[in-house]
Each structure stands twice: as C-alpha cells, then as structure tokens.
Amino acid sequence: MERNYLHEMLPFLTQIEKKRQEQFEIYFHSAPLWVMEALEVENIAAGTIFIHENEPADMIYFVGIGKVKATDYRVSGIAFDFMKPDNVIALGGMEVIMEQGTYKTTVQTETDCVLVKLSRAKYEKWLYSDPETFRLEAKLTCHSLLEEERRNRLYLFLQGADRLALLYVELYEKYNKNGTFYIKESRTSMADETGLCLKSVSRAIRKFSEAGLVTKNGSQLQISKEQYEGLKKIVTDKIDRR
Template identity: 65%
Template sequence: MKHTYLHDVLPFLRELEREKQKQFEAYFRTAPLWLMDLFQSEVMEAGITFIRENEPADTIFFVARGRVKATDYRVSGIAYDFMKPMNLIALGGMEVILGQDTYQTTLQTETECIVTKLPRAQYEKWIYSDTEAFRTEARLTCASLLEEERRNRLYLFLEGADRLAVLFADWFEKYSKNEQLCINESRQNLADETGLCLKSISRAIKKFQADDLITKKGNQIWINEKQYRGLKRTVDEKIGSV
C-alpha cells in the first residue's frame, strides 16, 4: 500500500528505471504517510548550486535522476570534486546524523536533475522515531564516507595514469552494462574527479589507448570486460607495491 502511495505522491518514479524505484521504495518503506505528503519535487537545470557549505541545513534532498557534484572551495580557492552520490542518499542526512546545524559541503547539479525535498525538522522527527529508518540512513552515510576515504587513500599513493585507472575501474564496476562501459565525460571533468591536470589526463588516455585498455570512439571512451581487467590488474599491482 505504501509503495502505491509513494508512486502517487512522486509520480515521476514510474518513469525511472526499476532499480531507482526500488531504492526509493526501500528507503521510505517505513515512512509514515504524513511524511510522504510533505514531498516537494522539482526539475533542476545543470549548474544549479542547491546546497551551500555553512548555510543552515534545513532541507533534505533526494536526487531521483541526474548527477550532482560536491565541491570544496577551501584549497587555494580551487574547486574540485570529491563526491558524486550515485545511489539514493539523503543529501543533508549526514548533517542530521552528526547533529550539524549547517551543511558541510557545497552541492551542484552536474546534469539536469529531478530532486525531491523534505523539511529537515519533519525528516528528523521520522528517523529519530523509527529505528529502522535511522539505521538505513546511518548505513548509507557511512558507506558513502568509507568509499570516499578509500578513494582518497588510493590517490594518496597513486599518481598520473594510475589515478585515472582507479576511476575507470570503479566506474566499470558500478555502471557497466552487458560488460561494456561508455564514458562520455569531458577531460575537465576527469581532471576534477582525479585531481590531475588536463595534460596528465590527455597523457593517461593516450597511454591507455596504446595499451588497449580503452577504446576511443569520437569523444567517448569505451571499456569492455577485458580492458577493465587490465586496468584493475595495473591498479592492484601498484597498490601492492606501496
């Protein structure tokens, strides 16, 4: 019954792939109807900053479709990406779990996004009164932070092409379909993801192409299962030597 009501209050769910629908259904499985009645959804264009670091964390956001990026402006005034939530995560939920009154990072839409919002006070009332909901949010928050820290540790020891290999292998594991991954990212986005300069990205792509670890088709990069294993083997060898 609740799944039906969830689709009624969030009609765009019916247009999403089944995996994303399941994420919403699982997250809000125990949510009361009064909370669902508070959902507000909107379509945000790419490039919209909807959460700003140090501003009051009074709204919880869920990205139903599209991608967002988190940016840290504190290092010499340079913006760089350090997180891309891909699964259903309560953006602002970490602040609730940690008891923070202000957002801890800045979030911007990278593509056009469908975003659902809830007032923090009512969201907080729900998860603090629902043990299962609190446990779900704590698990997702910890998993996201652990993944971020894992990548940061790898990048601490790896340089140049090896950082890009980590990123490509990670994306293949998460987003490949039928043993194929298509990467349609600009070199600037790849630089933002890895902390490398554009020249290093270009050199790494040329090296991967020469070693048959990627296939270039126009502006797209394609990776098949065999190439993924080659990238992963390269990364594992480097990690084992540090």
C-alpha cells in the same frame, strides 16, 4: 507506507530503473502520511549548485533521476569531486545526525536531475521518531563515508595516469552495459575527480589509447571488458605492492 501511495506522491518512480525504485520503496516504506505529503519534487538543470557549504542545512534532498556530485574547493580554489552517491541517501541527513546547523560540503547536479525535497524540521521529526529509519540512514551515511575514505586513500598513493586508471575502473564497474562502457565525462570533470591537471589527464588518455587500454570512438572513449581488466591490473599492481 504503501507502495502505490509512494508512486502516487512521486510519479517519476515509474520512469526509473527497478533497482532505484526499490531503494525509494525501502527508504520510505515506514514514512508516515505527514512526511509523504510534505515531499516536494523539483526539476533541476545540469551544473546547478543546490547545496552550498557553510549555508544553513535547512533542506534534505534525495536524488530521484540523474547524477549529483560533491565538490571541495577549500585548497587554493582547486575543485576536487569526492562523492557521487549511487544509493538513495538523504543529502543533508549527515548534518542532522551530527547536529550540525550548516552544510559541510557543496553539492551540484552533474546531469539534469529530479530531486525530492523535505524540510529539515520534518525530516528530523521523522528520523528521531522512527528508529528503523534512523538506523537505515546511519547505515547508508556510514557506508558512503567509508567508501569515500577508502577511495581517497587510494588516490593519495596513486600518481598521474594510475589515478585515471582507478577512475575508469570505478566507472566501468558501476555503469558498463553488456561489458562495454562509454566515457561521457569531460576532461575537466576527470581532472576534478582525480586531482590531476588537464594536461596530465590528456597525457594519461593518450598513454592508455596507445597501449590499447581505451578506444577513441569519435568524441567519446570506450572501454571493453578486456580493456577494463588491463586498467584494473595497473591499479591492483600498485595497490598490492608492499
């Protein structure tokens, strides 16, 4: 599919960073015209659940603008956020590859988002008729699952403040700008991502602040490159311990 036509069908691409534009271009470069014409663009507000676990997996979603997260509520109703995709990946594509009729997780928007939608029927037709797209989606899905499994193993063996240190290290590595990262997530969100209670999150933040590993900047927390290195050492010391 020509780049100009893709941008014509998905005009928001002109508003996003070049790296994400290129991810869309790579994913859809072999898409036939009937796939492109079937794409729908939808604006969804922050905090909206658009995929419900165990409901029919009849729609595929791609995140154009914004952030989404997958949440597991199965253990005593406790929320645990375990997936925040950075690459352009087909949400619902795993269910197609696994031949599952229902979604296997709950996904909601963290920020206001622009999502691209494609019906499962058309996605399946495209996926199974285009080996290159099938290989790409399989690769992206396996990479995402591998990273999540690796991350979950780390959280399994880390306790308390060490879990929050790992979260800060991951966020810094992904989103720092010029060596500085401002943490905009709420303490509730941090608790959901680490499996800690709110009191434990607050104690850990106070501990890191007193140790000079984070800086309070009004209502936000700030992490410098030097502070990131200190947080990373906490994590690697625990992980590398025999």
